[in-house]
Amino acid sequence: MTDTLRTGLFAGLVVALIVGTGVLDNWNLALIIVNYGLISAIMALGVNLQWGLAGLFNVGVMGFVALGGLAAVLISMPPVPEAWAAGGGQVLGALAIGAAVIAGLIAVYKRTAGRVRVIAMVVLGIVGFFLFRSVFDAGVQAIEAVNPASTGFLGGLNFGGDSGRDWPIMAVIAWPVGGMLAAGAAWIIGKTALGLRSDYLAIATLGIAEIIIAILKNENWMSRGVMNVIGLPRPVPYETDLQADPDFVATVTDLGLDPTLASTLWVKLLYSGLFAAFLIVLLILAQRALHSPWGRMMRAIRDNEVAARAMGKNVTARHLQVFIIGSAICGLAGAMMTTLDGQLTPAAYQPLRFTFLVWVMVIVGGSGNNFGSVLGGMLIWWLWVAVGEYGPDLMIWATAWMSDDSTFKANLVNSAPQMRFLVMGTVLLLILRFSPRGILPEK
């Protein structure tokens, strides 16, 4: 079977599954799967760059996705002027102090040696920490006291009216900013952790992702923490506006559709178009990168680091580069997802869903193959939703032989949506065992 045919068949399968969901169940669900599937595909593309192309074992995807989500808040939400007046400057000043202390620590580390270094660093560290906390805590308190039920945070940079709805373009601008935020974090992480052995790198990135989530949950002045930010402006029209628009209602009624249903479908279709546009651009770029001299160099480094080093390739710099690019793509996808959700809920970020599921997508699709990762992302996302949606029905059928009043049966049926983890693990293990290079192997 040729590669093109294989790719075509795989794509056909994904399309068939989604269209099948639309025809047999409902189109709303199918479009929801498409939208999140496209975002998952972008994440998978980012992880594929890191793992498939460069062999970097990054299991901190969740952290970068969450940073993208943070960017969506920081860019597309309207600012809270009272909060800025209360403590905005103070918090920014405190952050500047913190940055200065860290820069000072690095300078001391570089300029001194021996016992002087230890003493100087400890003293500077402790003094700096308490100075930072004294300025920072007061500013944070002032910000969080401003109308805590609805704001209590600094807000974003969207000056389009009270709700930010007048400037919908800010929602789209937030996506690349999410990528840049993730790239910045990746640079810091890569500088410290990329020299580690692969499984140490895995544990380090796992830890960093947890820390990023802890920051999001805890720093209320930034994004309201676990109180969540809701009502994020979106780049597409609102359903209620469409339903109130006589032109839209007339058009869809002519087509024989119910205006309410048509408005929800149309909004989702617009999102699909936006996401697909980003995905296609990224896919073209990723394909060009893969087949360029740079891509060949990356694969050479992946397959034999020592030989690549002997050829004069700067392995450390290339690893850092691809780590940053891959993480930025995950951040971009994370910002898209937060805009699509319309809210940022830090407690919803769980490693199994946002890190390891993306890994399943890449490995099942075919690591090292961009089309494989993208289609793997769509396929696995469909499976994830399908098991959650149809799992309970299946479980009722499978446990039909048990007596109706058995608590064990009730338990099994109730926890049937949790079957998705079991299914994902089984799929991953089966693929690793019988087709270790994935559905679309690397050429």
Add this chain to the structure above:
Amino acid sequence: MEFLNGLVFLTNFVIIPAAAYGAQLALGALGITLVYAILRFSNFAHGDTMALGTGITIKLTAVLVAFGITLGPLPTALLALPIGIAATGVILLVTDWLVYKFYREQKAKPVILVIVSLGVMFVMNGLTRVFFGVRDIQFADGERFLITVRQFRDMTGLDEGLAIRTTQAITLVTAVIVMIALFWFLNKTRTGKSMRAFSDNEDLALLSGIDPDRVVRVTWLLVGALATTAGVLYGLDKSFKAFTYFQLLLPMFAAAIVGGIGNPKGAIVGGFLIAFAEVTVTYPLKKVLTYWLPESMAPEGLVQLLSGDYKFAVSFIILIIVLLFRPTGLFKGQSI
């Protein structure tokens, strides 16, 4: 008196909880380190192995309680623990036979085995969620306290009280027993010695007639016992929730690596180190300092260095510092 009061307060809120948590982490880290020493990969499924073993033990405990069998003042779960351990051991042996064996025979790269363990992690997590649910489960019964705050105050006449919960005492006692048994096994028995030989030099061990399959089987059984014990103790002390056990992966790995991965002594020291650092840094120390410092120097704030949510950051920062400056860990890693 002031000093004693401060010390009692510190013991009550920092030292005892941290010691119990440290013992739980150390037992978990021992399991990770054993897998690393013998099977030579980082087992990401360890947290979920703990969850699965604990879930089984909880179900067994419920059955025992239903039959009216309890341990009196001690939690019934201790009675169910041996059966839970046996069941977890069987599950791990089956997992090894179904999954890991293939890659071992292929001599797959360690990173492939790590990815395989991610798959096992998903499956075990799914099984735990399907069979035991995702809610918090409290399964500690029996006497709640060994010493209550009031008893301690009446006994000593101090202002501050000291409470020792039964679960904390059990954790420490069990952990000490398990660790002594483990070291006795590794250092004194023939099987333990063959495991150490296998870990040190696989080829040499094979040459001297050690059966590798037997070593692997014994390792998984030990890992099952350690994981289930650690999980049950943690669950008794706090509560059982599938997701929390997954999150223990990070501090456990940090403990194993900080101590020197592959080195059991290191795992124990690392476990206590991480636990004490986490608890000390995230507990408000104001009251202790008020007792200990002269009045003029008494702190105004809470003296809580980091809020409790950042406990991951503590284990992580220790991990990174060790990895950057002493990659083999405090004790030299890679041997048992």
